[in-house]
Amino acid sequence: MNLVGISINHKTSPLELREALHLNHDEIVTFIPRLKESLFSEGVVISTCNRTEIFGFPKINEFNLSPIINELIQFKPVNGIQQEHFLKFFSCGAVRHIFSVASGIDSMIIGDSQILGQVKESFEISEDLDFAGTALRKIFDTAIKTGKRAIKETKIGEGAVTVSYAAVQVVEKIFSNLDKKSALVIGSGETGELAAVNLRDKNIGKLAVSNRTMERAEKLAEKVHGEIVPFQFLKEQLHNFDIIISATSSDNYIISFENIRSALKRRKNSPVVLMDIAVPRDIDPDVKKIENVFYHDMDSLKIIVDQNLQKRKDQVPLVQKIIIDEMIGFYGWLNTLDVVPTIKTMRSFFEEIRNDELEKIKNKVSKEDFLKIEDMTRRMMGRILHNPTVKLREFAETGANIKEVAAHTMILKELFNLGEVPLNGNEFNEDEHKEDRVNEKE
Amino acid sequence: MLQPIDSLNILLPILYCLVFAAYLYDFFNEKKFVNNSKRIILFVTLFLHLFYLISRTIEFDHPPITSKFEIFSIIAFSISFSYFILELLTDIRGTGAFIILFSLVFQIASSLFIEHNFVVPEVLRNRLLGLHVINALLGYSGITISAVYGLLFILLFKNLKANKFGLIFNRLPSLEILEKLSFYSAVIGFILLTAAIIIGIIWLPNAFPNFSYFDPKLIGTFFVWIVYGIGILRKLLGNFYGKKVIVFSLIGFVFAIMSLIVTNTLGKTFHSFY
Numbered sequence: 001m002n003l004v005g006i007s008i009n010h011k012t013s014p015l016e017l018r019e020a021l022h023l024n025h026d027e028i029v030t031f032i033p034r035l036k037e038s039l040f041s042e043g044v045v046i047s048t049c050n051r052t053e054i055f056g057f058p059k060i061n062e063f064n065l066s067p068i069i070n071e072l073i074q075f076k077p078v079n080g081i082q083q084e085h086f087l088k089f090f091s092c093g094a095v096r097h098i099f100s101v102a103s104g105i106d107s108m109i110i111g112d113s114q115i116l117g118q119v120k121e122s123f124e125i126s127e128d129l130d131f132a133g134t135a136l137r138k139i140f141d142t143a144i145k146t147g148k149r150a151i152k153e154t155k156i157g158e159g160a161v162t163v164s165y166a167a168v169q170v171v172e173k174i175f176s177n178l179d180k181k182s183a184l185v186i187g188s189g190e191t192g193e194l195a196a197v198n199l200r201d202k203n204i205g206k207l208a209v210s211n212r213t214m215e216r217a218e219k220l221a222e223k224v225h226g227e228i229v230p231f232q233f234l235k236e237q238l239h240n241f242d243i244i245i246s247a248t249s250s251d252n253y254i255i256s257f258e259n260i261r262s263a264l265k266r267r268k269n270s271p272v273v274l275m276d277i278a279v280p281r282d283i284d285p286d287v288k289k290i291e292n293v294f295y296h297d298m299d300s301l302k303i304i305v306d307q308n309l310q311k312r313k314d315q316v317p318l319v320q321k322i323i324i325d326e327m328i329g330f331y332g333w334l335n336t337l338d339v340v341p342t343i344k345t346m347r348s349f350f351e352e353i354r355n356d357e358l359e360k361i362k363n364k365v366s367k368e369d370f371l372k373i374e375d376m377t378r379r380m381m382g383r384i385l386h387n388p389t390v391k392l393r394e395f396a397e398t399g400a401n402i403k404e405v406a407a408h409t410m411i412l413k414e415l416f417n418l419g420e421v422p423l424n425g426n427e428f429n430e431d432e433h434k435e436d437r438v439n440e441k442e
Numbered sequence: 443m444l445q446p447i448d449s450l451n452i453l454l455p456i457l458y459c460l461v462f463a464a465y466l467y468d469f470f471n472e473k474k475f476v477n478n479s480k481r482i483i484l485f486v487t488l489f490l491h492l493f494y495l496i497s498r499t500i501e502f503d504h505p506p507i508t509s510k511f512e513i514f515s516i517i518a519f520s521i522s523f524s525y526f527i528l529e530l531l532t533d534i535r536g537t538g539a540f541i542i543l544f545s546l547v548f549q550i551a552s553s554l555f556i557e558h559n560f561v562v563p564e565v566l567r568n569r570l571l572g573l574h575v576i577n578a579l580l581g582y583s584g585i586t587i588s589a590v591y592g593l594l595f596i597l598l599f600k601n602l603k604a605n606k607f608g609l610i611f612n613r614l615p616s617l618e619i620l621e622k623l624s625f626y627s628a629v630i631g632f633i634l635l636t637a638a639i640i641i642g643i644i645w646l647p648n649a650f651p652n653f654s655y656f657d658p659k660l661i662g663t664f665f666v667w668i669v670y671g672i673g674i675l676r677k678l679l680g681n682f683y684g685k686k687v688i689v690f691s692l693i694g695f696v697f698a699i700m701s702l703i704v705t706n707t708l709g710k711t712f713h714s715f716y
Contacts, residue, residue, distance in 0.1 A: 172616060173598070173611060173614075173616050173617065174602065174616060174618065175617075176615070176618040177618075270683060270684070271683075271684050292685065294603065296605065299605075300605035300607075303607055304607050307607060
């Protein structure tokens with residue numbers, strides 16, 4: 001199989017280059033016709049914030065991948081980008097890489113849950129633009145299946161791997177029902193926004209946002225359907241919240257020991273969780289000395305993130321086993337692409353002989369007898385061809401020994417003088433394949 | 443009937459050991475197969491244990507409350523049974539090892555030293571006494587479970603305060619759930635203890651001519667009842683939550699244990715059946 005591919009990703013290049021080369025949906029739609037015209041008969045372009053990859057079947061059997069890279073750079077010129085920033089893949093290596101990407105083990109954050117959807121979306125663009133054939137469809141269907149199996153059968157996607165999500169995980173170890181709790185997120189930057197979204201996703205009962213710039217607070221509050229606590233009244237409102245997450249860029253503490261002590265008094269000592277995910281810190285760390293105050297900062301939350309990342313790394317060998325498993329299945333299917341035309345030609349060959357012979361006796365026997373003979377010969381052919389058909393397909397589907405498959409196919413062709421049959425996977429018709437299986441069962 | 447009783451006497455500690463091992467293994471390793479099968483092993487153990495207790499009652503013609511070691515077996519059963527009900531109601535399965543351990547210890551002690559008591563004082567054959575003792579034992583099981591969950595709460599509380607995110611953090615349910623489990627166990631224990639006290643007050647004066655309301659065991663049990671009663675009332679009134687509830691439950695448990703030790707060893711009581 002002559003699948004080829006290139007990849008620029010977090011392992012090969014710095015963030016600036018990856019960001020600059022990133023192709024959005026419209027750019028991919030514009031870029032694909034160029035690839036179709038000059039390089040590939042079918043292909044897929046995957047582009048996320050951490051990788052841009054192109055895979056496809058070249059129009060000509062050439063293993064120089066530089067033209068693909070050049071085409072990409074010409075389409076989206078980026079200063080400083082070089083051939084060395086790209087990984088190159090061929091055949092089996094290309095399939096394996098696609099499966100690894102889909103299962104999340106090639107992601108910057110191992111087990112990233114978004115990549116599977118992104119791979120699926122990329123393939124759908126190719127399909128919409130008529131740039132994907134049977135073989136490529138099978139590769140990506142299997143890749144998506146691999147990704148789903150990795151999530152279902154391993155713990156590759158489990159545990160918080162961002163500080164914001166780790167904060168929510170700790171909160172869940174203190175409170176059981178977040179839908180009965182109230183939370184305040186201070187700061188509406190990227191980290192604050194992520195924390196607010198995570199809390200909203202966990203069905204927090206009441207969510208409020210506070211920020212120095214009112215406009216930004218309003219924007220975030222609208223996004224997470226939360227309330228706004230004006231920044232100047234922040235300290236007077238602290239007692240109303242069970243969870244306070246602070247992520248501002250302030251240089252000094254915005255919440256002092258005294259603020260929390262008086263808030264706790266007003267709460268009648270009901271427990272409060274403080275998550276300080278700002279650098280430098282927003283909350284005086286001495287507050288952790290107060291009973292019923294659970295205070296966590298970046299350092300403590302990072303411990304959870306690191307533990308979970310290590311746990312995910314430990315799952316990689318299990319995912320790799322799934323990848324190998326799916327590759328065996330895929331190559332088994334691929335081998336049948338060579339075998340199916342041979343089987344079809346063999347059956348046609350015997351069918352022709354049967355028809356010839358039937359034609360010869362058609363006028364020598366009665367109509368009733370002819371129908372009986374026709375039926376008998378059809379069944380006879382079915383029985384004669386059943387075993388070779390099943391055996392040949394079995395050889396192909398196990399995919400264990402391609403040479404053995406080729407040898408059996410060759411012997412069959414020579415024995416019955418079947419001549420050349422098309423072996424190009426691209427000409428394979430899935431519907432005919434299904435029909436064959438149905439016939440065989442019958 | 444003696445043959446199956448003797449066989450179960452040997453089998454029960456082994457079964458409790460198996461249940462404890464399954465819960466402990468699941469606490470450390472979290473395997474789906476063990477997670478599902480441990481409850482079944484616990485159910486089978488409880489079923490056989492109940493059969494054992496009923497068999498003893500029928501065979502010896504008295505409830506199994508005539509010696510310390512018969513009582514130990516009932517305690518083992520009632521602790522595990524209470525936990526089983528709690529697990530079914532809450533579907534929180536990660537804490538079993540800490541509770542089943544108590545059943546294992548009591549059942550081992552019982553199986554090692556239990557004797558066949560055919561001849562017992564007539565008062566011990568009374569059904570009301572059986573009900574009184576079983577209620578009291580189930581009540582004490584409830585407060586024991588409450589104390590275990592209390593200890594788990596304190597453990598997790600300290601881990602969270604000290605930013606320790608190890609096994610305790612990963613495998614125990616949230617503080618709020620541990621608090622609820624501890625509180626509900628205490629409430630169930632309190633209700634059963636109340637029932638035991640009521641039955642006792644009605645029946646004891648008739649059964650024992652030397653009955654006295656100033657009996658140390660009665661006073662000790664009453665104080666335990668008062669401690670738990672105050673704690674539960676304050677929690678229900680909304681004055682208590684979090685660590686305070688747990689500390690109260692632990693104080694109650696320590697008080698109950700001290701009361702049992704003192705009244706059983708130091709004080710003179712009519713309230714001793716063996």
